[in-house]
Amino acid sequence: MVLDSKFFDRCAEKVAYDLIGSRLNWRSGDKSYSRIITETEAYTGPDDLASHAAKGRTKRNEPMFGPPGIFYVYFVYGAHWMLNIVTGPVEFPAAVLIRGIAGIQGPGRVTKALSINGNLNRKLVTKKTGVWFSKPSGPMKHKVSRSSRVGIAYAGPIGSMRPYRFTLDLK
DNA sequence: ACGATGATGAAC
């Protein structure tokens, strides 16, 4: 089943957890591709010191304040595009970063593999857009691990501590 | 372990 705005209209932490084991789908030309999501991170609101939203509303983070189910794509380190999906509720700045899918580890590598760039920013997550998420309707049998987030030392010891990184546990 | 690389946000 394709994940719609309703799925993303929940807190980022839950969405990030549920996305593990779900599928990231994309279209390239006339072909479609699909891979299991293996790593995500939640950025949970204005009080989350690791989040861009901790600085308030800016031109860059504007999409985070938008409706759940739109993409937040931004450029870092002069080299890499980061793929995020905004979570609910509307006007509450939160999002989930896609850090890895099967066979591709690292947020910059994911966007590179999918040829994702700023063009996707603010777009709604639908099949029509060309990048979407899906999940089997039955129960999934996998284990999810939690840990602290990567590359956010600027958030300080307290902000960095939150276990908002989710990974698929290979048994 | 470290430099590349350019947009971003805050300061001046």
Added chain:
DNA sequence: TTCATCATCGTA
């Protein structure tokens, strides 16, 4: 307009 910083990655 300048400056430090950055939700990273490839190379060493």
